[in-house]
Amino acid sequence: KHMKTAVIMSEDAAWTKPLDIGYEECLPKIGLKVLDHIRFSPDTTDFTPIFNKIEGSKPDVIITGISHVGVQPTVQWKNQQVPIPMFGISSQATNSTFGKDTNEASEGVIYQGVSGTGVAVTAKSIPFTEAFKAKFGNYPSYAGYTAYDEVYYIADAVKRGGSTDADKLVDALEKTDWVGTIGRVQFYGKDDPFTHSIKYGKGLITGLMLQWQDGQQVAVWPPEVAKAKLKFPSFIKVTSN
Known part of the structure; x- marks a missing residue:
């Protein structure tokens, strides 16, 4: 546009x-x-x-x-x-x-x-959304995807760290490398400007x-997972390329 x-x-x-x-x-x-x-x-x-x-x-x-x-x-x-x-x-x-x-x-x-309905961000995305809808009657919001992934990568961190002690859990979470429903989850370190934020970029979360x-x-x-082209209601004025 x-x-x-x-x-x-x-x-x-x-x-x-x-x-x-x-x-x-x-x-x-x-x-x-x-x-x-x-x-x-x-x-x-x-x-x-x-x-x-x-x-x-x-x-x-x-x-x-x-x-x-x-x-x-x-x-x-x-x-x-x-x-x-x-x-x-x-x-x-x-x-x-x-x-x-x-x-x-x-x-x-x-x-x-x-993530979104019908979008295979990873192999886990669509099975999760369909199971969520079957159980709750509607598809998840963004919070559904992130909460689901969090349960698994926190459990993974507890297992890798061998403890639920806060400091040990933080150390393990900093080393997270987990593919969930929203992509590959990794975190910035404690000394980065965006401390412990999820990393974004190609091959991670896009x-x-x-x-x-x-x-x-x-x-x-992005184009590789797009299901449709942009379209707008009649009251919206946009110029197409």
């Missing part, structure tokens, strides 16, 4: 501070000029002024950092026919009930995930971009 400008829209919370720093650093590197940076209270219920302000900037895309407020801005984005696509982190959009929760206002929303299309979550990136 011919996108050159963006507005960052994130809820004002501790988790979005490093995220927004990353957005501000990385978006210009891929050719997106940041026109505005909006951090709003997680208690916000009326997003009309925010969307009006964003529309006034005329960006090509809204880059989101939303979790606790995911339903409300999505419904209002659709109801107000905001002609700008939303990409980024939208934790609630990872839930398979998000379409129903928003009365299908989710259509066209693009979000980052670590993440996915998924889009709500026709009431379903489908992978649109």
